[in-house]
Amino acid sequence: MTQSLPAAVDMEWPPPPFLAPAPPLAGHDGVRRFEGLTYATTPGYRPRLLDVHVPAAESAVPAVVWIHGGGWLEGDRRYPPPTVPVDLLHGAVLRAGLALVCIDYRHSLEAPFPAQLHDAKAAIRYVRRYADTFGIDQDRIGVWGESAGGHLAALAGLVGPDVPGGRELEGAEGVDDEDSGVMAVVDWYGVSELGSLLSRALPPAPPGKEYPNPFTALLGGTPGQLPERSRVASPVTYATGAATPPFLLVHGTADSLVPYSQSEVLAEALHRAGGEVTLLPVDGADHIFLGAPDVTPIVTESVAFLARHLGA
Template identity: 35%
Template structure:
């Protein structure tokens, strides 16, 4: 029986795209992984933001923005204010369990830093920015990064502070598939894979932007991260997107949220 296919329209042209389909890595036994890079005009070197897509670790692609965000010129705003943006792919949870996804993001960081010279990137100014599940990976990459994997700033769009979530004892849940088993048998692993339990005194500055009405990842997750970072004496900013659900749905000024993220990056990277 043929599986049902939900047809997704082709992505809109990306006028800021500089380098498409950059070959980053090929994990043994899996598909090759690529990134797309948007670089501002000029000599640089430019700070770079790794954009890490969401989709519950189960779906999504580097070429897709949330429908609620796509009309507001994420790449145009970033590039227009002097940031290179790398759209990163990673293996989904049905392909490989965690930490494969983190390893894939780290491969992209390593590749970008290796070729930072010809790409006009500043290897000392790397930031990760993810949404939802991608934000979980963005924060984990930033918290684990050192040396060639170092990240200087992290931006969290409505990502989970921890993976110890209700319902994850169901072996068919997204998190159970990501972790390779239900929470009842993987609780310590879930803690090890959670940003909240990986904070440390050398963690880079964090900005969390989270909808106050988010029912998928409750707003309290951003509050937990912010408070825990500040207890360590670290910079942690929080923007409460009033009346917004997951993916900022229902918010009246998503463009303004993007600009606020760039303001934060300007402050900590420039």
């Protein structure tokens, strides 16, 4: 009795550095949720994941890419800062008729800058590649980040292949043949000019917890390389032309980790370049809006800005 070998499996090799979306989960609220999608892979690193939440709609909707904070050292796509409830953030976006895309990215001790920006741009390109599957309008994508994520959101809005030095910051992670541009940016208390922060004293770490300097950990390299690396990683470096998306900068005036002046510097640079920029101070608030009496108006204003500029 002879036994034939199984037919060869028809597959692409090597496989692409991303995976097509799995079928969505549909909730009772009509929201379709695509969870844990692999938008980029690199040998030796954990897969980069994103979640997509799409409100019920009869046609494709605009999308907002949310980038979490955590000093580029920690954080998780599923959790906003502790001052902002998940239901508040997600609910406000979805009720405005916007899809919400929450992304992870490589932390700085996994890979220094620009790996984090490469990942953010790869996530945007992935959303564009599969926009039809998600029910997203690929021409109406905005980005919103807080703290480290605000820094990356600003860079995503300012850096493109046509900007001097931008091609190297575009990266080739994941989907590499789609556009990574965005139509609007919301930056909550993000860093805009790293050089002035390198010698800044940081708040003490909690007892028993060792915490690296987030700025030097992000930049990597030797001390002699820090000035140039900080210039390349600073959003203000690229705020030089009017062809930038509208920006909303929201920052606590008593921020002890990222000074309020960081958003002032970026707002001034964008204004001088002819860009549309709104700076919204939160009086007396520290980092992550600690001390603000109510974060709901901050979230509402941010969502309204995105809905207006994305045509929701």
